[in-house]
Amino acid sequence: MSSEPGAIHSFFPVVVNVATGLATLEPELEDVLRSLGASRLDILKKVGLPRSLPYFFASLKVAVTLAFVGSVISETVASNLGIGYLMMSASATMNMPLVFAGLFVIGAMGVVMYELFARLERRLTGWATRGQNAAL
Template sequence: MSEQTIPLVRDQSAEVIAARWRSAGRIGVIVAVHLAVLAFWQWAVDWFAIPAFILPSPAATLATLGSAQYAWVSNTLVTATEIFGGYALGVFIGVTLALMFSWSRWLALIFLPLFVTLNMIPKVALGPLFIVWFSYGIVPNILIAFSICFFPILLTTARGLGEVDPDLLDLVRSLKGTRWQLFRKIQLPGALPYVFSGMKVGAILAVAGATVGEFIASERGLGYLMIQVQASLDTPAMLMAVILLTLLGVLLYALVLLLERLVIVRDVRIQ
């Protein structure tokens, strides 16, 4: 290794270490803010003597995890299945349809306006219909989660595939590139930032979709549990269910961010 290369390697190592420290600092701030909110919540409940049925303390909320009557593990697994299942279906169908629309203007002209119209249907109104068609259970809730999260993924992916430079596409076609090569080498890399942008929005909506589905057509899950304990004003259990739903959403969003970080360089990500 030459003498000129050694300082360059050292500079790069210093930049990597500095970037890691900055990342650790951001994570530390995020954790500190969340802990501060929990501390303020606990203090406010104790100081103002707020009744537990109105606003339980964090300690009282966490204490419900020790009660077997709520079946937290099984209900959380059911909701997680609905969220992740509906989201995976939304990503697969959304990206596939966007690809088909990019290949055929006629398909986009015929079906894209139809999907826009269908997306305007209130998803809560579909709940009773899904009960008639699919009965109670996990499947209708997966479909409701899918129906809510699928459209943003389709729309952003279609936009990303359409943002590719047409001159570049013509160049590849002139070199006898196949449609698959055109997609894999040009369209997909250029559209990935848009795909992940839609996936982030879809991750948030999938949680809302699964919860709405459980409110309407379910016999298990965290949303169903919230409806059951509401009658007895068991607010600590309701809040614990909300917290677990939030954690599921955070987990899904974090997985999307991790995947985005692995496949897309930082400079081209859409925040």
């Protein structure tokens, strides 16, 4: 599968959510850190980026599904390789089991990637969740 269309579809949700996460930093906290001698880069590295990680992973889980959809659509339109092209050529010859097999593979890849990022999120941002599932 080509990566360019998937990267284009995935870029903006991630950027918007990370910017939202950075914007949630309280001005009072930033003032306290500045009064303690922290530079803007220190505040970004030590507080801003860790606070935006839950937003990053939330958008990443959405973006990975958009990447698969974008890649398959681009393969159906302008490619002679990949799962999208395979599904289009199979539908032209009325080979519906192959079309549904392609759909199943795309769905399985999406679920596996979503779960991979969900586990990575739990591992890296376990401090951001509350309740009993935080330790998992």
